[in-house]
Amino acid sequence: MMRGQESPLSASPALATVKARARKTGLRFWMERVLQECDQVCAGFGPDPVHDLRVALRRCRSIADGFIAIDPDPAWKEMKKAGRRLFSRLGELRDVHVMQEWVGKLASPSDPSAIALLQFLAAREIELKQEAALALNEFDRKQWRRWSIKLPRRTTRLRQGSMIFKHLALERWLHAHDLHRRAMRGRSRIAFHKLRIGLKRFRYIVENFLPEQHAAWGGDLKRVQDLLGEVHDLDVLWATATQIHAFPDEESRRRWQQTIADERNSRIHVYRDKTLGKSSLWYVWRSELPQGRQVASAALARLKLWASLLDPDFEHSQRITQLALQLYDGLTGALCVSAQAAEQRASVRARTS
Known part of the structure; x- marks a missing residue:
């Protein structure tokens, strides 16, 4: 397999094992790993x-992406942008690097098209290494270390596996x-x-915030x-080969096109087998994400969480809301309250309960 070398959480059903693993792969761990x-x-x-560096950065950025949706602290966006x-x-x-691996897998070393591709990729690799070195020098490690202390503390406000994270996962799933x-x-x-990008974002929410579901x-x-990543790799390889005119003749072009199409179609076929039909x-x-009334409740x-993180004295605001509800109930008394008003009251009540 050409992609996806990062190890998933253990599939053990024991929640204690899942939680122990989570402690070793939390935000602080990954920010220090970067x-x-x-x-x-x-x-x-x-x-x-x-x-390895991309895996560590991706973990940090995907955790930030999850908390951006529920925590208004600007440091999340700043860390992700950095x-x-x-x-x-x-x-x-x-x-x-991935294209170099694919060329080695799909063709013999003496193939003229493979030679042209590898020569182009070798030159491109030198250029990109220089650009990556510049980006690494610009990366502010001191600021990153400060975030590695501040941001993990904010994650303790919400436990993994909560209904809020399941609601976030449902958004990504939809x-x-x-x-x-x-x-x-x-x-x-x-x-x-x-689809590859959308599925990736769903997977990262599950991976980072729903340990039981990720174990399963x-x-x-x-x-x-x-599978989708390899389909994308093959598309990029074909586009690159045609762009640089890697094929010496039409026969070579047809052979490469068929080879890449066969590899691509085989992966799409496996994907369809796993994702179509009743199973x-x-x-x-979807079965383990919020259903029915759980969606509105989540x-x-x-x-409520967003408001509590914005409000410097959320407990005081809750007390004021409770007083307002009591006044509302007292004023309405025996009067007939419309369904819309009752629904609005229930909404306010839910946010402070």
Whole structure:
């Protein structure tokens, strides 16, 4: 398998094991890991160090992405933005490394098209290593270390596996599932690319914030993401080969096109087997996310958390709201209250309960 070398959480059903693993892979762990991997990668920007630093950065950025949705502290966006340029430059370099692996897998060393591709990728690798080195030098490690102390403290306000995180996962699921349906209808390269990104965002919420679900789903989520990732790799390889005119003749072009199409289609076929029909993985994942009234309840819980993080004295605000509700009830008395007013009162009540 060409992608997805990051190990998932253990599939053990024991919650204690899941929680112990989570402590070793929390935000503080990954932010410190970024600094360690920065020291490792600068030795030569080889494939493994580049991959390891991207994994650490991606973990931090995906955790920040989750908390941005529920915590208004601007430091989350600042941290995510700080790693964007480095992550992007490393991503381009990683793409070159992956294409080099694919060329070695799909063709013999004497293939003229393979030789042309590898020569182009070697030159491009040198350029991208220089750009990655510049991005690494610009990366503010002191500020990153300050965030590594501040931000993990804010994560303690909300326990992993809570209904709020399940609601966030449901949002990601709904978006990704819509992209899945579009890809199954149109089957275009762009549709599969968007699906890959949508599924990735859903997976990261589950991976970072729902340890029990990740213990059960982690293997399947990783597998289907890898399948879509490899489809994307093959699309990028074909686009690169045609862009640089790597084929010496039409016969060579047809042979490469067929080889890449066969590899691509085989992965799409496996993806379809896992995600279509009554046993679709999409339905398995949806079954453990909020249903019915739980959706509204979880949404209100998110609003309450957001308000509590914004309000310097949330307990005082709760007391004021309780007094307002008492006055409302007293004034209405025996009067008939409309269904809309009753619903609005219930909404206010839910946010302070």
